[in-house]
Amino acid sequence: MTDTIELTDVATATFADRSGTRHPLPDSAADAQVRADDRAHVFHSWSAQALIDPLPIAAGEGSTFWDYRGNAYLDFSSQLVNLNLGHQHPDLVAAIQQQAGRLATIQPSIANDVRGELARRIAEVAPGDLDKVFFTNGGADANEYAVRMARAVTGRRKVLSMYRSYHGGTATAISLTGDPRRWANEPSDGSVAHFLGPYPFRSSFHADSPEQETERALAHLEQVITLEGASTIAAIILETIVGTNGVLVPPPGYLQGVRELCDRYGIVYIADEVMVGFGRVGEWFAVNRFGVVPDLITFAKGVNSGYVPLGGVVISQRIASHFDTVAFQGGLTYSGHPLACAAGVATFEVFERDGILERVRDLGSRVVEPRLRAMAAAHPSVGEVRGLGLFWAIELVKDAATREPLVPFNASGADAAPMGAVAAACKQAGLWPFIHFNRMHVAPPLIITEAELHRGLDIIDEALTVADGYVAVG
Incomplete structure (x- = not known):
């Protein structure tokens, strides 16, 4: 390039x-x-x-x-x-300018060409059967809506997240967050519980190898599931690679183990890829590197480099089908904003052209x-x-x-x-x-x-x- x-x-x-x-x-x-x-x-x-x-x-x-x-x-x-x-970036700037010149905005209930094309392109690079996209204005509300979907589908309320994490500044998102920014905002969503994730350099589990860290971190997570009540837990949300709180790359087998626990207990697996999605680690989505298929993926940031605010949730067929005949109780005035989506489509084109x-x-x-x-x-x-x-x-x-x-x-x-x-x-x-x-x-x-x-x-x-x-x- x-x-x-x-x-x-x-x-x-x-x-x-x-x-x-x-x-x-x-x-x-x-x-x-x-x-x-x-x-x-x-x-x-x-x-x-x-x-x-x-x-x-x-x-x-x-x-x-x-x-x-x-x-x-x-x-x-x-x-x-x-x-x-x-x-x-000239391609992103031009895409926004061209879109503004022909249709600056349109409500989300109307089909729009760049919105539909971006959703299709995202679905094509997402793993497994995640082929529907709900657009939001950023990462925090993407996580809010992913949790809302998980609660609606499972009929459960509780969500588990890591202590070392950041999921956003809105009500449920800040409750999910595991770093100190949560403290001053409590109480908020009371149906959130935290657990310790793997961190081999500072192991909470006294592990002496990455494999042992995985084994003990998963045992801890399963114990938290048991003590919190598996039948009360709608979702587990994880940053695929913990971002602000340490760039913590999961040790071998950890994400696969989380997937297995979610399957065993009927829990929705939400992968927060707001920071690591769209190329940050050399993959469209970081879960692709680890061979794991979550139920929901949240994204923002790199989808269009933030030139116009945009985020979203990529949804598996199982989750999406729940809402085929049941209305999804959520929406945003600017969901899938054409200016933001035009920059997103241009992002795909640049990624593909320039490798x-x-x-x-x-x-x-x-x-x-x-x-x-x-x-x-x-x-x-x-x-x-x-x-x-x-x-x-x-x-x-x-x-x-x-x-x-x-x-x-x-x-x-x-x-x-x-x-x-x-x-x-x-x-x-x-x-x-x-x-x-x-x-x-x-x-x-x-x-x-x-x-x-x-x-x-x-x-x-x-x-x-x-x-x-x-x-x-x-």
Whole structure:
């Protein structure tokens, strides 16, 4: 494929205002205006409003974006791991423009060409008999509706999810979430129970091999099913690869074991692929890599790189047939929005034309994995690296022997300073990192050039010397 244009020369970087007029960077007046409007009027998510200072961004292209001061950042987080085809991909932009010119929007109860084509294309790459798609506006509501479907079909209420997970910020989705963002939002959906998933590096089951981790994690899950009451459980929801909470790749046999438990107890298996779907690990859906067919798959983010909000649920025949003569009690005004679906269809075309899946698998195995393993060997602060494709985590520790995290779980303020210093070193060198607790994640756009990928990994390698300074000596 053709490399993306890399406009790192500030003299050539420009941004367009709302009228389409282009302005050179830096532009201190525009920077000041954006900052003023934001601080006066924008209420930000997951933040103490007076303690943040959001960076105004002027433009983006490919794997790079610029602030109004002319600083370029290599986007190693794909924003929120959604920008799979990078900033301002011309095919996606053109698809949205063309669709807006002929039919900007239409209600979901009316058949629409791009909505139907995108649903067909998704069904064609989904595993097994998952061949119907219900469109939502994003990942959280996709998980909400998947749970609603499971409850309607089974006549049960309870849902099980992992402690180390994120499923969204809406009512049931935040209840399903296993990380600390759930705490302040409780109580919400009281019919959710959590269990411990596999995490070989920090095994809750005292396992000494990935196979033993699988065996013991499945035994634990079955015990939770028994104690919660199998006849009360509608669904188990899992991120196929845990995303924000660690890039935890399931050990061999774990997902197959979950499938078997769901079959044994009549439980619906929901695969949350909001973050890892659509190429992130070199597969259309990550479950394809593990040879597992869930009952429902939720998606968003990479389906159209978030150019227009879009998510959805891919539905198996068994679940879909329940609603053949029984009305599904759910809907959204913007379900399957034509602008979003047009960008989704264009995404499929780009993936197929440019061999994106093959490219991700190649770059992951040939470039990222060996570079990260070399970093792990060279830096005492690196406890473990793990991942697939262009989705990896570097777990940082204070002590390699005890595996004490570089910062405590859910650290904030001074406790989180070491990770803040690592992130600052990356930004100073021109890389925008993805940091969560004691981990740095590697999740660049899937269209990143090999040269950009190496440059970003070089920056991370150097930034890890900052983390090394916090490692216990002796």
